[in-house]
Amino acid sequence: MSAGTRGWTAEKRLVFAKILSNAEIARTIYRMEFEIMDEDGNSYPAPAPGQFINVYLTGGRMLLPRPFSVCDSAAGRLTLVYGAVGAGTRALAGFAPGERIRVGPPAGNGFDVAAAGTAAGRGRIVLVGGGVGAAPLLLLARRIRETLDGGDAEISGGMTFGGAASATGVVSGVNATYAPPARSPALHAVLGYRSEPFLVSAFEKYCDQTDVATDDGASGFHGTAVDLLKEQTLTGGEFFFACGPRVMLRALARFAGGQGIPLQVSLEERMGCGYGACLGCACKVASPAEIQHRKVCKDGPVFNGSEVVWDV
Amino acid sequence: MCKPDLRVRLCGLEWKNPVATASGTFSARDSGKYYDFSRLGAITAKGLSAVPWQGNPAPRVAETWGGMLNAIGLENPGADRFIAEELPFVRDCIGNAGTRVIVNVAGHSVEEYCMAAEKLDAADVDMLELNISCPNIREGGIGFGTDPRMAAAVTSAVRKRVKKPLIVKLTPNVTDITEIARAAEAAGADALSLINTLTGMRIDVKRRAPVLANGSGGLSGPAVKPVAVLMVWRVARAVGIPIIGMGGIMCGEDAAEFLMAGASAVAVGTAALANPAAPAEILEELTAFMAENGFADVEALRNALR
CATH class of the missing domain: 3.40.50.80 (Nucleotide-binding domain of ferredoxin-NADP reductase (FNR) module)
Structure with a gap:
């Protein structure tokens, strides 16, 4: 992070991904593989296990990004496995190989x-x-x-x-x-x-x-x-x-x-934003701190089982 | 086609352009990874209270057609921690770029508003935005924003205890927003920002329960924009103080719409959730729109409505 307007470069950006496959592997469960398109020559970070990515769909019913955990990843290719349960995931299930979707970088803290x-x-x-x-x-x-x-x-x-x-x-x-x-x-x-x-x-x-x-x-x-x-x-x-x-x-x-x-x-x-700005995705944790809420998108999505307050 | 002059003046302060972030949708450390916020006219920090607030339980957000409901409940680390930990980082990012720093101020009572405002007034911020319009907290918030006498009482109390320009953020959940706007102006508000969210609800028909843990929430996003434009247009004709217009701005032309309705500046909120770099992109689009349509400056845009 640089001070002022000069020399600033984006650490994170949304990129396009080309869908390679998108098929139903069990009833209402889909496996989508896509390839990050490298138009600007920027490298896409390799996701750590437990990290998720935001998928940005468009349209009146899909204003907010959809977070999906990464199922597999190698060499600029990512695999998601998701259930087609709501408007966004059903729309995602309708994408065909060759079509493009916009995705964010790997987000959150994964498994240790x-x-x-x-x-x-x-x-x-x-x-x-x-x-x-x-x-x-x-x-x-x-x-x-x-x-x-x-x-x-x-x-x-x-x-x-x-x-x-x-x-x-x-x-x-x-x-x-x-x-x-x-x-x-x-x-x-x-x-x-x-x-x-x-x-x-x-x-x-x-x-x-x-x-x-x-x-x-x-x-x-x-x-x-x-x-x-x-x-x-x-x-x-x-x-x-x-x-x-x-x-x-x-x-x-x-x-x-x-x-x-x-x-x-x-x-x-x-989640709202999926990147830490809106505090939409709160997880209550047992903590001596004044604020017991953690952000699932940024502090998580992985937490220690013993710190989560389950009965809320 | 010449480069338009984007500078605006609000409450005696120059902003280098009229685009700001809206409260609750911006985090310097997180938003700042996607775009250079020192390009904006102003940034607004999420609502801060005198002491830390926990906010509401999850789920706190729910998508709607063309928008979203939120019931965050103003979770925040308190004014002191913001001043100690967040503000120096914000200032470091802005450097000498001139971006104004607005802090949104929350409270449950007149005294709580005053305590938070005093702490922030003494810190290195440029303007205070009094949040008398949050629909998601039990006491305070919208309770002050829906009654002209209470709006005036909290505005004048805070006005007496702070030196910096005081913006009052208004709720649309009233019969006549100009009544509240006039009351805030008479009580010493230097500017108004509008609109905050419209109260709303979603029910999960399979679970037979409200989607939000809080039951109700505040609706924002492109769905509310026509409501916001009308309210800005009405308030601009009812008061003499500047207005920061907001509510569903998704692109440069949306921003131009608010300025044409009479706003002096605009704020981008929900769009930054749908696209993290939205505020910077909207500034670029507004600049291009003004250049392409022959608007030399923001004042020309403000006076353009036939």
Whole structure:
């Protein structure tokens, strides 16, 4: 930030992205991949796991940007997985490959992968996803493999990316084959869905174990992801990362709190600006400070499960 | 086609152009990453009270057709922390570019308004904007803005305790806004800003509950612009003090519309949520509009309405 009018350059800008694919992968759940258009020669920052991007749609019903967590990213390409539930997401589902959308830079504070590495020691990292909340956990799974295992965790086949962008934004072209499970800590995904699972095979590429739960029992465990997690034996040294409906996160926070397991949650909230200016997306936290509200868009969306005041 | 002179004078202060940010939609540290706010005529800091305020629980915002409802509840760190932590950063960004700094002042009572205003008056700010029009706090705010006697009482009380130019921000949620405008002018307001948000509500029919945790909120965005233009036009004909016009400005021609209605300056609010760099882009568009349509200065635009 420079003083005055001279020499000022924008740190952040909206850019256009070209849609490469946009397809329904489960009922009302879409997977969109797009490529950042590099018209001005500016590089687009590599999103950290848990960060989100604002998608700017136009029209009378879509004045405000839509925040989406990043599901995967590599070399200027981003993947979002979203539910077509409202006017904005239904409009987004209607975009065809080749069309352009405007997006903002990666925003917010993501998951703290380093904390998991330290805290988990030789234990187990558990990713707990509910519905589309699984989306940011996939990028997290990939980064955890890269960070904790050292080197590129991507396995050949299946994934559409040519190279993996590391957390520092350096693009690696090496596609080392990942052979689970002989790694430490173990990476375990517990994914809950209403009825129809999605992204499961993508998680299986990075995780030593991937378990599925469905509310109606149509697939995997009959119950919620948290119910399933509670049935499993704790090995000690667990670290939980989670994203999903608030009721799921609250149940998980209670369970993790009772067991003394560290938990990071990615929260969803209705946002105004999505970049920290309007204070629209408040999260209440337990804090001795005078203001107990934090901005989900800027301070979050990832918070420690123990600091969130769940019953508001 | 010559370059128009964008300078305007408000309350004895020169602004280098008539475009400001509207209160509650600007954060120097966050907005300043998207555009150089030292290009604007003025920036307005979000409503500040004498002590920190928590604001309302979430959800605080809801989109509507052509606009949005908000019920933030004036969450703010308090005047002292703003002066210590935020204002030096704002001044550092502006440097010698001349952008005016307006602070929006909130309170639950006349005394609270006075306490916050005094603290800010003593700080390095250029103008105070008295927020007697927030629809989202239980006491104070809009309660002062809907009654001419209360509007006059708080305006004159603050006027006596501060030296800097005092802008009074008016609510549109009244039968006759000119009545409140005249009362504020008579009580010592140096300028008026209008409009604040229109009260509104959205109901989630599936949950069978209001979308906003607060129940109701304030409507802003392009949907309110015609209401705002009419109110600016009416108030401009009822008072002799300058008006900062706002309400749904999304582009340069929208800004020109407010100036033609009689405003001396304009403020961009919700547009900055829809596009973070909107205030700077709207300034560019207004400049281009004036140049293309032969307006030599802002006064020419203000006098152009047939």
